[in-house]
Amino acid sequence: MTHKSPCPRCAGDGRISAYTHVKAGVCFRCGGAGTITTKYPPRAPSEKFGITGIQDGERRLLFWVKARNEADALKKASRKPVVGAGIWRGQP
Ligand SMILES: [Zn+2]
DSSP states (O other), X not given: OOEEEEOTTTTTSSBOGGGTXXXXXXXXXXXXXXXXXXXXXXXXXXXXXXXXXXXXXEEXXXXXXXXXXXXXXXXXXXXXXXXXXXXXXXXX
């Protein structure tokens, strides 16, 4: 099983304008296709998750972390001294 991802070199353009003097700027990574084939599905882009915790007896929004999913966000939050860490369900 293979997956197509946007080419990381040319960001899906298939050409790199800085290299127009070499083969008309065709991206060497994807050969001008704009996509590359990978063995694994592309990683979900990072999202911002608000981390809540108990502070002065109240649940408060403490800080934001960038993570791929809630479990990852909580894992990152656990590196800080947060009491009762949870995910903020409101808007960023
Ligand atoms: Zn490319």
